[in-house]
Amino acid sequence: MYWVSVVTEAGVFAILALGLDMVWGWCGDFDLAFYGYLALGSYMTFVLSIGKPTAPVRYIIGWHLPVPLSIVIADLTVVCLAAVIGAIALRNLREIYFAVTTLGAVYALYLIVENYTPLFDGFNGVYGLVNPGQAALRLTYNGYRIVFLGVVFVLLFATYLLVQRLSRSPFGRMLRSVREDERAASAYGRAVFWAKYRAYLVGAALAGLAGGLFAIFISAFNPSAWTPQELLVIYAAILVGGRGNPRGVIVGVFVVYIGFIELTRFLPSPASRPEFGPAFRQILIGLMIILMLRFRPEGIFRERPGAGATARSGIRRLRPTRPLGAELAAGPGRPASEPTPAADEGSTR
Amino acid sequence: MSTFLVSVGIGLATAAILSLSAVAFTLEYAVSRVANFAHGEFLTIGAYAAYSGQTLFHQSVPAAALIAAAAGMLAALVLNAALIQQFRGRSAITIFIATLGASLILQNILVIAYGAANVSYTFAQGGLHHIGPFLWTTSNIEVIFSALAVAGLIYLLLQRTRFGKAIRAVSQDRALAQVSGIPAGRIVMQTWALAGAISGFAGFVLADTIGTFSPTLGFGFLLLTITATVAGGIGRPYATFGGALIVGLATEIAGAYTSSAYQQVYAFLLLVLLMLFRPNGVFVGRNATAVRA
Numbered sequence: 311m312y313w314v315s316v317v318t319e320a321g322v323f324a325i326l327a328l329g330l331d332m333v334w335g336w337c338g339d340f341d342l343a344f345y346g347y348l349a350l351g352s353y354m355t356f357v358l359s360i361g362k363p364t365a366p367v368r369y370i371i372g373w374h375l376p377v378p379l380s381i382v383i384a385d386l387t388v389v390c391l392a393a394v395i396g397a398i399a400l401r402n403l404r405e406i407y408f409a410v411t412t413l414g415a416v417y418a419l420y421l422i423v424e425n426y427t428p429l430f431d432g433f434n435g436v437y438g439l440v441n442p443g444q445a446a447l448r449l450t451y452n453g454y455r456i457v458f459l460g461v462v463f464v465l466l467f468a469t470y471l472l473v474q475r476l477s478r479s480p481f482g483r484m485l486r487s488v489r490e491d492e493r494a495a496s497a498y499g500r501a502v503f504w505a506k507y508r509a510y511l512v513g514a515a516l517a518g519l520a521g522g523l524f525a526i527f528i529s530a531f532n533p534s535a536w537t538p539q540e541l542l543v544i545y546a547a548i549l550v551g552g553r554g555n556p557r558g559v560i561v562g563v564f565v566v567y568i569g570f571i572e573l574t575r576f577l578p579s580p581a582s583r584p585e586f587g588p589a590f591r592q593i594l595i596g597l598m599i600i601l602m603l604r605f606r607p608e609g610i611f612r613e614r615p616g617a618g619a620t621a622r623s624g625i626r627r628l629r630p631t632r633p634l635g636a637e638l639a640a641g642p643g644r645p646a647s648e649p650t651p652a653a654d655e656g657s658t659r
Numbered sequence: 660m661s662t663f664l665v666s667v668g669i670g671l672a673t674a675a676i677l678s679l680s681a682v683a684f685t686l687e688y689a690v691s692r693v694a695n696f697a698h699g700e701f702l703t704i705g706a707y708a709a710y711s712g713q714t715l716f717h718q719s720v721p722a723a724a725l726i727a728a729a730a731g732m733l734a735a736l737v738l739n740a741a742l743i744q745q746f747r748g749r750s751a752i753t754i755f756i757a758t759l760g761a762s763l764i765l766q767n768i769l770v771i772a773y774g775a776a777n778v779s780y781t782f783a784q785g786g787l788h789h790i791g792p793f794l795w796t797t798s799n800i801e802v803i804f805s806a807l808a809v810a811g812l813i814y815l816l817l818q819r820t821r822f823g824k825a826i827r828a829v830s831q832d833r834a835l836a837q838v839s840g841i842p843a844g845r846i847v848m849q850t851w852a853l854a855g856a857i858s859g860f861a862g863f864v865l866a867d868t869i870g871t872f873s874p875t876l877g878f879g880f881l882l883l884t885i886t887a888t889v890a891g892g893i894g895r896p897y898a899t900f901g902g903a904l905i906v907g908l909a910t911e912i913a914g915a916y917t918s919s920a921y922q923q924v925y926a927f928l929l930l931v932l933l934m935l936f937r938p939n940g941v942f943v944g945r946n947a948t949a950v951r952a
Binding site: 398403595596 | 755
């Protein structure tokens with residue numbers, strides 16, 4: 311059962327990572343607000359499905375909707391929030407300004423949720439979503455958890471197919487062209503803001519979906535469960551897996567989550583210092599981000615040139631062209647100089 | 660009315676600390692073109708160094724302040740050598756993400772070393788003083804005067820010394836400064852040392868003013884610092900003091916009428932407004948390009 315829980319969590323975060331990668335990997339915008347979208351999706355799923363609050367507990371809405379419907383509505387809420395933040399942050403702000411604005415947004419959201427109790431009961435948070443539908447499905451606790459793992463994996467696979475399809479579509483290629491050279495893309499008539507904005511909303515919707523699943527996974531949610539810095543783990547995972555490559559991103563999440571949880575489980579964590587283990591894990595994540603950026607910014611699986619645009623038609627795309635006669639010019643026995651990498655490999659900028 | 664004046668007084672004290680932190684942040688940016696996310700950790704390191712030093716030096720405030728500045732300087736030198744220099748030539752956002760990683764590392768090293776719980780100094784805060792309409796503690800007054808002193812020193816340093824002239828040259832065009840015979844690498848290193856020392860000191864006075872602090876002290880202050888820097892115009896040391904004044908007063912006054920827990924929310928709103936309407940700072944015309952110091 312321990313493994314079921316670890317793998318489920320990794321699956322949920324893989325959905326979040328796929329959404330985040332659309333924004334960072336495809337569009338090149340370093341967003342720090344995504345953990346806020348996951349959190350809002352989680353909170354909304356709770357308040358839509360667990361019913362009215364009792365006396366000291368306070369939160370908004372308090373409906374008794376079926377959980378899948380709650381997740382859908384929660385996700386719509388998340389998209390609305392992302393629409394506001396994206397409209398502000400994506401229009402003119404780029405790079406560091408964009409990152410700082412989204413960080414400010416998630417920080418503001420965090421403080422409001424933590425301090426304004428009528429919203430989601432402040433620091434105590436919301437709880438009470440224990441295995442929804444377990445009785446109706448006539449499952450044991452463990453059986454339910456395994457079924458839930460299956461649901462998460464089906465959704466992850468569906469997300470992967472969607473993302474892969476988008477990635478190969480003209481939309482995906484347009485986003486990459488915008489990432490590589492915004493001015494050139496807009497000179498060729500691409501509506502840069504709308505392209506980025508649409509990708510941002512799709513990404514946020516995936517984050518909201520991950521939030522809804524996360525609500526079922528942990529069955530209680532409060533501000534200590536989501537500091538904005540948690541997002542760095544996802545970034546580390548994307549960096550390890552390979553930015554802009556959906557398959558790589560999923561592998562990266564599983565490697566980082568399972569690898570780290572397993573690695574840090576065997577660390578000495580004295581009872582008097584419970585913070586030692588988590589702190590050590592954070593240090594490793596920081597180190598991993600820096601080392602990956604420094605030595606292998608494209609990750610284990612690099613983004614494929616053309617992002618597999620031709621794979622669907624079954625024609626293997628030709629390798630990047632080598633100038634005709636380059637071998638001859640280089641002289642016998644000496645390899646020709648490497649061709650310049652295709653434009654969309656320059657994702658390391 | 661008195662709520663207003665008291666919050667203006669506290670706002671001035673906050674602005675003083677903020678100006679120290681923001682001027683250091685902007686100096687780092689000016690010479691290395693790096694938005695240093697680990698800047699907050701320099702403050703935290705300074706605060707904890709003073710915490711370690713306070714028993715050693717018999718509660719002497721000047722000694723603690725010096726230790727804080729030295730620790731901040733050391734942290735900045737290490738970060739510059741171990742990280743910023745390694746990433747030279749990479750894009751601004753890559754370096755930014757790397758400093759985010761560094762921030763995570765430094766913050767959690769402090770958690771391991773000192774624990775995640777709040778600690779506090781045992782210095783006497785001094786009594787309350789009514790000065791004009793304001794209500795300040797002795798340490799508030801010391802903070803405000805020390806910020807003014809640092810501002811004066813930085814002005815003199817940048818305008819009247821060879822080192823200051825070199826900083827300005829490197830911040831305008833590093834390559835050109837280099838070919839003109841300015842040892843750019845050394846100037847950058849010294850600027851980071853200076854910025855680190857200011858940050859460490861700022862961390863000490865911040866921790867002393869708040870009362871209790873934890874390893875997230877500097878990280879929590881970073882958003883305010885960045886807002887103040889943007890308000891002044893990033894990379895422009897003198898204007899940063901003005902930016903700090905605006906941000907310090909605005910967040911404290913707004914916080915006084917609602918709840919101080921929302922200060923960062925106001926800082927964020929201010930930041931958004933600034934970025935949308937005055938991305939080069941409030942002291943240059945709307946469409947003018949920022950002139951860097």
